[in-house]
Amino acid sequence: MVNFIKRDKDDIYAKPLLGVLFKNQKFLTILKIAISMLFLYALYFGFTHTGKENTFTTAVFWGIFWSLFMVLTLPTFGRIFCGICPHGFMGKYITKYGLKKTMPKWLQNRYIGVFLLVFGWWGVYYMFPNLFRTPLGTAILFAVMTLIAFIVYFLYKDMSYCKYICPIGTLTRAYSKLSFTWLGTYKSACNDCRTFECATACPYNLKPFTFDNRNSMTDCTLCMDCSSACEAVSFKYKNPSFSLFSKFQVLKAEVWAFILILASISITMSFHHGIGRSNAAGDMIWSKTAEFLKHYIDFGAIDPIGLFAFVYALIFTILAAVIGMFIAAKILKKDFNTVFYDLGYSYAPLFILGSIAHSFEMFFLKGYEHIAEGFAYGFGFTLDVAPLANRGDGWLHVFDLLKWVAIIWALIILYKRVKLLDVSRLRKIAAFPFAASLIIFFLAVNMYVGYIFKTYGKASNGHASHGGVERVNKKSEKQDLPTFIKPEFSDTIYFSEINPTAEKKSYGGGHSHGGARGRVATKEVWPVFEDAEGKKNCLGALEAKLYLLDANLNTKEATVSKDAGCKSVTFEMPDNGYYNLFYVNKDVKDNTLYITTAKYEFLRFNHSNYAIYDKKKMDAHTIKEAPFDILRVREDDETFFHALYSGKKLRVKVVLEEEAIEGADVTLSTKTLWSKTLKTDKNGVATFTLIEDYFPNWNEFNKRYKNEFLLSASYVKDVSGVDNERQYQKINYSATYPSYYYPNERGYKSYAYGLSAAVLIMIISGFVIYMYRTRREKPFKEVRFDEEN
Amino acid sequence: MTEHKIETSRERQNRHKAMEAASVLEKIKHNFKEPPRAMSYFYDLYERVNCKHESLHVDKAKVGTMCIQVPSEIIYALDAVPLRLCNGFYTDDEIGSDLLPSKSCPLVKATVGQFASNNFSDKPDVIISPTTCDQKAKSGAIIEGMGFSVYDMEFPRTKESHESREYWRRSVRKFTKDLSIDLNKKLTKKSLKESIKKVGYAQHLYHKLNILRKNTASPILGKDMFLVTNAFFFDKIDNWIDAMENLVQECEQRVETQVNAASKMSPRIVYTGSPPIFPNLKIPLLIEQSDAIIVADETCSSNRMFNDMISVDEWFVNDMIDSIADRYLKGCTCPIFTKNSDRKRRIIDLVRDYKADGVIYQAFAGCQVYEMEQRSVLEAMQKAQIPILYLESDYSPSQSGQLTTRIEAFVESLKNRKRRG
């Protein structure tokens, strides 16, 4: 034993705060006592308060210990969960006064603990989801486990309960290999040691002085008893999972722990709680099996879908691992067991990092609230806190990154362990993808879940919506239906992108492509008109004809919505290009035939790199069904990224019966009530300059501010005729075309400032460097030579 | 009637030195297989300078250097001639031992002795003494006391740190400035560039010749190589280069016709240690007379002068001087440094590269640095399983017997190893 040792830089025991936390026996004992008392109190509380209002017991057990604290500490600091475990702490003293017999061989089986966890806990959980989550259930479960633990501690020595019986014994031992800490010893001190105090002090009868050589901490639970027995024990920072990068004695139960835990938690959850909450849940094989077997077996209170999701997950996971490793072993020409248990350690990160992600997410959504309020309840006062995050918060998804980190980490570990094999390089490269079979399976399951949700969508409270346009009309269903005023013929009708009845403008004014990714983009527009008071009104009934000219210049009829309320038109936009929607109406009144056209033009572009701008297709076209139309003339250098800006010219062409018409009136009126009227020239073109009238405060400036305007054209032709047995003397044509423009870049981009900033920096930095180089003060004079040729 | 003339001391010294030089030259020329014809220039040169005391550099300023660390490129650029003053004459050694402690390095004693006798065929105008080994550093003051102008150049004793690099760079710059003032010449970019290229070319020729010794049938013996490199101390560089070109050409032909300067079973030796300077080529000659051949050496009178070459990135004067300084410090494997891992690696690399059978490590009695390094070099050689022989010697001719025995025994053991395979 040594009383003093010079500790290395990476020794945690030498650090100011952490050193105390991990080494000081007084502090550790107090901590362990406190945890034990908390445990017992929560247990007792669970028996005495069995109702649902007992959030304390559930908070202590399911909110903190299992699994937030456990999964957080395992891959980071290591097995400190076991270090402060109440069972272990109290058990150590029980064993001291116990019988200290050697555990019989048939009990010295680590699979007892693993199966207790996988089947005894998780299997039961999937069959009876609510069994263990109630306060009484929790209390009973842990009381039983504590009783078993105490009996085993009393009977047998060397803390055998932890090693073999405890459900999470092997699990924590296995996953702690990913941690960045390592308990070891200073070789210089151990070389001369003859008394081995560290081994004597160890309650688990381990030999800390062998950990470094064996590259394994075996069953060490970081109880830190050895470090108080001798100063030569070190607790160092190491690269995460570094022990997996070199050889060590493998433990088969650990590899199976990885696989079975991955199956029973990650995969089953992906199946049952993941896909099972989508609209495709019923098509999955476990649901189908459950449905099928329901006819033959009465499952009673057991949830068959959960059960079979569990069973299938186990089967698939084990198969994925075994088959992949089998093929890998054949390629490597090595024994299957060697390969399987050697390379299987690469599966370590898969479950644990994913579960950290889940635990964090749950903590922010519910856990914090649960723990805070539960503790308050348990200690007799009330507390009401708000959860730290809400479902749907975008940033919560950052934890999904951990799954990807897990996959990459697993591949790195596999790569390093394959490198250790004594086989030719080619074989190793060939075997690698097969050995990574479970990692690939895990990746595939994750992507599959994402795919399912993307394609089928989330099930909403039992009613699955069929893939279609999402309506944001929930609000409007509650509102009173507006009474519809019929438009006069002199009223201007145009299309609006915003639902006129929607009160909040937050949904409108944006790109409502509708539908999720992968589905065809759609657009919904509402024909509206303004009444005498200037209020926008929608149409309750549509008598006009609707036509759609699509990006490929095909015309077809468009249909109006069938719901009661404001009528809207929805059309699909499968290709990149301009989509034109025409509303054509005609009626005779006062001897005049009114032909009204309202047009809506939309440029659909999916930002694909392979889109080709075909000038002919992208040109402005009209259809013969629209007799009078306004066309926005395309400029020569337009691309898919075209937008209108204030200060730029806008050329419009008015056509009558598909030919340019001279002398038509065209008016451009903006949302800010500015308007200008021009007459078209002999080419039918009128040129407007878009005004600039967006002058907000600087902090409110939005460079994508849409200044909406409406182009309306009219033309009167003196010609008589008959339409539907009504006579008319003249025809009054009118057309509308809504659009918007953005503020000009000149409004917020300054070249003068930019250039001057760059030049100024160049001058200043050049000057500074020059002065520095010429003036470097030194105690001696720097000798310099002239650069003479 | 015969005229009796009493020799002046100077004449006697010259005669003794001429005798020493002549006897060594005889051995070199005639005790071995036919040397390359181009070597005749060098034999002739030594005769002219050492026996006939001919002055070679009458028209240029002469800068004497006490160590190879003085950058010769700068001296050439200032239109002067660097003359390495390290002396190999026993005659001068005896003179110098009156002025220095008895246990001193014979090379330093010989150098001081020459100064004491003030007998130079090419007398240096200024002497540059870098603070390399203790004895050289202290002898500078003694020489100055004799009335010569000695310039101390500050040399660091470590070379790993940044500080030592910057220190040496400043030292070289100061030296350049002071020398150009002394010689009243301005350093121009063109002259410096040319001198770097010329010295580089000389080094390049040496490399071309040295590479030929890697062959199993080396075309040239070590004793000739030592002679050639020693000549660089004092010869006109242009003449040296011309002669070297001829020598290289001839040796290349020899390699083509597979002429072996030694015999097939001759053990190949790497020679390292205190520099053998003409005429103190005692040990190399003994080695090669014992039917071994020196294929490579790691000494400052031969290989180290030519091994490291200067690389310049941007040909500005200030950058060129910095590059020159770097070359003289960084590549140096002299034992005056605190750590010698570079030297050990170099010797092992030479053994492997030249397929040598053994190493002979020779230290002058009194050369503290070489003697102290002997242990670690021996250990390194043993670890690399390379046979090594350690010898101590000085300039006196009396030791030959004991040395011969030891060398011959070593060579025999190497031959046996070679025979066994």
Place this chain on the structure above:
Amino acid sequence: MKRIRDFINRADIRRFRFWLQLFFFVLFIYGGYFAINLGNSIPVFSCGYDRQVGGMCYFLPLQHQLARPLDVLFSAASISVLIGFITFLLWFVVFNKAWCGYACPLGTMQDWLTGLRKKMGIRYSTYTQPQFDKLKKIKYIMLALVILAPMGVGMGILGGEWRTAFCEICPGRMITPLFVGDVSQWSLDFSTKTAMILTTLGLIFTGLFVIGSFVKKRFFCFFCPMSAMHYIFSDAALLKLKKDGDKCTKCGDCYNVCDMQIKDIADDVKSTNILRDDCILCMKCVAACPEDDALHVDILNMKLFSSTKGGFAKRMQMDKLEKKDD
């Protein structure tokens, strides 16, 4: 075979490099004019703001991809991110960091400015070793900005102007379009405070880029996040810079000529793979090494370009004497 090897080892690396850099410069900057499109995963700063670019710098599409909402990014969009990334890796793996030394347009511009500096007779400066050790970490901070800023947008905690935060501050965005006559990037964007600060930083860095090239040999490369990204994967590349420590005399010639001032090339005699995170694989060190086979560039474990005594002498013009009439 030996003749080919000798020819390569004695080559004048500067001329070869000049022509190769010119070729890649034209290919990347003007490629659009020749209807060349090498994709969006190019591992050099071939800036996408140049409309005629022949292949876009990977960081621009990467930032756009990472800026998607996180739930999309980590499920449906992850495939496109992976594909883009794997394409980038496949490009990178061929030449390792020689992309930096021979292909990057920004690097080429710095080398041209260096040539101008040499003509003007201005000497270069060096960092002291402590300065070097501290400043080299900046490239990792830049890489963190490239990855984290768009993810912040995806998380909803940063506004949309942060989407391509690195592109806003990268000098390439301002300088590269100049070569096709586009000065539109030389403006300060006052639309929001963030945009203003980012574009100002961009112009400051451009100014520093230009001045820095007159002070150090490859000033900007020291802070380049693409270099940091390369280094993470450089172990897997085909082209490697190797050193044989036994042959090294620690003469420091390689350190002297190194554009990036990497000390390890000279001092480390134990490692074989001597490519460090700053290295641009310009091979000047191999060209300046006077020992045979001490430094060599390997492709797939075959020696491609090796340091040789003869090659060194030729490049330093020490292999023949210019005869003067004396």
